[in-house]
Amino acid sequence: MKIIKYILQLLVLASIAGACKKDEAKPVADIFYKVNIVDKTVTFTNETKGAVSYKWDFGDGTSSTETSPVHTYPEKGKYVPTLYATTQDGSVAEGSTVIYIAKTSPVKLDDNSLADWDEVKDYEIVSGAGETFFKRAKFDYDAQYIYVYLEMASKAANADIFDFYLDTDNNAGTGLVTDIPEGGYDVLLEGAILDGWFDVFNHKGAQNEFSFDPTGVTEFYTVGTKVETGGILKFEMRLNRSKIKGLSATKAFRVGIIATKGDWSATLGRIPDAGKPSLLINFE
The missing domain is CATH 2.60.40 (Immunoglobulin-like)
Incomplete structure (x- = not known):
């Protein structure tokens, strides 16, 4: 009986140890950024938490490693920029959005001026x-x-x-x-x-x-x-x-x-x- 008890205890300990290893997942950055579009120029304001480095793929064949870059697109159209955020231990998270670069107008109706x-x-x-x-x-x-x-x-x-x-x-x-x-x-x-x-x-x-x-x-x-x-x-x-x-x-x-x-x-x-x-x- 003692031998059976001992074996059961080992199995439980092994199970607990295995569960702990599964729970030790690497932390992932919490991707969050804002975009502001003026004509063809986009300002990316990066508010991501938990990352130590960044890479931006602007969706037009160019990229940047700045935290919050400003990028001018070559022409009007639809683009899908993606942010890759890397944590201290090397985990990478990514987040994409869709933006449309279209003509803008200088006209403002609320400025009390013509x-x-x-x-x-x-x-x-x-x-x-x-x-x-x-x-x-x-x-x-x-x-x-x-x-x-x-x-x-x-x-x-x-x-x-x-x-x-x-x-x-x-x-x-x-x-x-x-x-x-x-x-x-x-x-x-x-x-x-x-x-x-x-x-x-x-x-x-x-x-x-x-x-x-x-x-x-x-x-x-x-x-x-x-x-x-x-x-x-x-x-x-x-x-x-x-x-x-x-x-x-x-x-x-x-x-x-x-x-x-x-x-x-x-x-x-x-x-x-x-x-x-x-x-x-x-x-x-």
Whole structure:
């Protein structure tokens, strides 16, 4: 009996010893980092715990051993950066994320200024001598929004109505054909923007039919700074691309704007000028 007891004790001790060895797993670093993207430059802020060294694979064929590197990507696109963190005893943990490098815009709607529009030069329309209402329009974009700047001979109290004709697929073979050349207009945005209403309509039916269905979409636009001086009204706004049919997936779109008096009694002006093609904005 004593021999059996002794053997059992050895087995228990061996079992305990084996369990201890299994529990002695090497500690692994707790991966955590933040990313901040400005244009093509990404700042990686590394807050990983338990590591003594790091290696970053930025997902574009380059790497770094800095703790919190700043990296500029070569072009727009989707990238998967990975952080490898090594502990004191040589254990390696890794953590990846997906980032999208896309065009950014200098336009800020909450800065109480229109000065940032001075940096926007790619998509600008200056009206000709025959256009007496609109003076200038500018457009910019990023992955989420389309930014619009309008300058005109008016004042906010007039509650002018604006009709934005959007060829959201850049295909003249779909959408309404109007007197705004080189587009088939899939979406109409209409309303007195500075009087607090603006609606989205999608075209239906034949291309020669002015037939638009209300979509009921809300919160698709935001108005920023507006300035009135010397009989000239300037204001900025942005359109949410994901809320407007076709604007999230398209590679390019066209836009033309017609302004009408707040009581619908007369057309005030248009931009681009009458007879001129709508403005093509190329997201690529």
